Amino acid sequence: MTEPLVGSGASRGLGTTARREGDTWILNGQKKWIGNSTFGDLTIIWARDVADNQVKGFIVENKTPGFKVEKIQHKMALRVVQNGLITLEDCKVPEENRLQNDSTFRDTARVLRMTRGFVAWEAVGCQMGAYENALLYAQQREQFGKPIASFQLVQDLLVKMVGNITACQCMVMRLSQLQDQGRLADEHASLAKAFCTVKMRETVGFARELLGANGILLDYNVGRFVADSEAIYSYEGTREMNTLIVGRAVSGFSAFI
Ligand SMILES: Cc1cc2nc3c(=O)[nH]c(=O)nc-3n(C[C@H](O)[C@H](O)[C@H](O)COP(=O)(O)OP(=O)(O)OC[C@H]3O[C@@H](n4cnc5c(N)ncnc54)[C@H](O)[C@@H]3O)c2cc1C
Structure with a gap:
């Protein structure tokens, strides 16, 4: 496209x-x-x-x-x-x-509905990868003679990550249920894509912060998830485009220009 x-x-x-x-x-x-x-x-x-x-x-x-x-x-x-x-x-x-059942952009949008749902799931996987690596690191890395996972502020980062991931997992699960029932609409896929990718960016940021300087090294994997999140955030419709689709559905007005 x-x-x-x-x-x-x-x-x-x-x-x-x-x-x-x-x-x-x-x-x-x-x-x-x-x-x-x-x-x-x-x-x-x-x-x-x-x-x-x-x-x-x-x-x-x-x-x-x-x-x-x-x-x-x-x-x-x-x-x-x-x-x-x-x-x-x-x-x-x-x-x-020629794809015989595709004759206008509206037909093409059916493909985007599927792929946006898929990318919302990708955003969940990216967050989970960053979190799992950060948790392991926190349990093994010691400062002040203790694993950093034992510090309250480090646990705060871990809990914020778990919260984001759980919310996103619930949303994409519901998305797939709607898909199975043949009820998936454009706005459902756009909401999941926009919401999960915003949360993903926040989660990978927390993971990177938790690793300190090692968070920017590829060796610890978290840096890789941070980089990948930037692509996932932008493809299959940017946050702005997906927001406009959901905004049209909830308000009844198209704000596309
Ligand atoms: C790794 C990767 C893989 C990709 N794979 C594919 C692929 O396989 N097939 C494919 O077809 N495409 C693919 N894409 C392209 C992707 O879908 C586009 O990059 C995306 O749709 C955004 O388009 P753009 O980059 O041209 O940004 P632009 O459309 O130029 O947008 C730039 C900025 O302006 C904002 N903007 C634009 N219009 C408005 C508006 N009306 N209101 C408010 N803000 C607006 C956008 O939200 C964005 O922030 C891929 C991209 C990446 C990074």
Whole structure:
């Protein structure tokens, strides 16, 4: 979905175009940040049909002539995932590779609903990882002749982390129950994504603080969770975008501009 010049505004401004010629679609444009596109066989490309101006989805084989991927370098977060900058130059895709049940951006939003729920779960996992490492450290690290876990203010950090994690776990559990019941709405997924990622950032910050200087070293893992939280916080819709979706649902007014 995302492009170098279009992130949050994808619903209105996708620059990648699809032009139909008989049973072939011709795609042109660029996509940025596309996960694992550097080695995947297939990529889903969302492009604007020049005929009706609607967003449509296409399954593109990465070996198609005119499809080029460049690995994005110098990421400080989620380094385990490769992200690609894709360039499409007269890339030809057969009509049978068009997602047949996707003909407007509203259909595309169904995918985002699922992926946002998934990222809310990721935010829970990231917090749990940071907490588990911080707890272990607190139990082993000694200052003033005692494990730092025995100090009241260190326990305060641990308890704040447990509180955030428990609240987020309950929320994503409820999210999945709604999904199982076929009742998951956009605003549910957006609320969970926004809430859990805000809490995640706070939790990993507490964990980092608890480790003192060692909190910035990769060797103690917490630093890695701190870095990864920054990517998780921004993708699948920033906090602002997800807040606008929930705000529209609760107030009845769209504040999107
Ligand atoms: C590690 C990583 C992996 C990713 N993987 C993928 C992927 O696989 N596929 C994919 O399609 N994309 C992917 N993305 C892209 C991601 O979804 C976008 O980065 C995200 O949607 C935000 O877009 P942007 O970075 O262009 O920020 P922008 O849209 O430029 O936003 C910049 C800032 O402005 C704010 N803002 C923008 N509009 C408004 C408004 N109307 N009101 C208030 N604030 C506003 C935003 O909230 C943000 O704080 C990935 C990103 C990362 C970091």
